[in-house]
Amino acid sequence: MLDDVSVTFPAGKVTALSGPSGSGKTTLLSVAGGLLEPTSGTATYAGRPTWTGSGDPRPEVAFVLQVYGLVPILSAGENVSIALRARGVAPAEADDRAAAALARFGVADLTDRQVEELSGGQLQRVACARGFVVGAEVLLADEPTSELDETNRALVLAELHAEAERGSVVVVATHDPAVVEACDLHHALDEGRLR
Structure with a gap:
């Protein structure tokens, strides 16, 4: 639960949200991205509410979920491609872009592997x-490095910064002090309040 939170996440910066488990990081990302309706107040992006009434995020928003959110019956490549197909991208183009995205995160060799065959770190990079x-x-990433070694954490952080440099709003929820240190801005949550 959030309590009287007022925050702006600027484009072109990577903003860290830190705090103990249960502090409201995932809730704040979910409200900011339109997955949850605020019980009071508003969350907006580009002057419009993020909550659309459906529980689906606005098309301008993408998530990297803490629990990965991958479809177990699909391969790694299909899990990435489906995000594009859901946005109207033709299947061949979606598959090509998915392959390139998997390569960015060092998991191109996993394209045809089933989700259940992947390690935690591999799952996390496919979700990224x-x-x-x-x-x-708007890219909202919930603990995107929690299962990663130092090398892969650095890779994900570099990609987060590349998204920000492209002009995106990038927000990262994390427990990792090294991730907080690597971000441009930092907000700490405790019991649903910004400190």
Whole structure:
């Protein structure tokens, strides 16, 4: 639950949200991205409410979910491609872009592997590829490095900064002090309030 939170996430910057488990990081990302309706107040992007009434995020928003959100019956490549197909991209183009996104995160060799065959770190990088592939104006990443070694964490952080440099709003929820340090801005949450 959030309590009287007022925050602006600027485009062109990577903003970290930190705080203990249960502090409201995932809730804030979900409200900011339109997955949850605020119980009071508003969350807006480009002057319009993020909540559309459907529980689906606006098309300008992409998520990297903490629990990956991958479809178990699909391959890694299909899980990334489906994000584009859902936005109207033709299947051949979606597959090509998915392959390129998987390569960005060092998991191109996993394109045809089933999700259940992947390690936690591999799942996390496939989830990152899916979130990044759409080139959204707003990228909300919930613990995108929690399962990664130092090398792959650095890779994901570099990609987050590349998205920000492209002009996107990038927000990262994290427990990792190294990730916070690598971000441009930082907001700490505790018991639903910004500190």
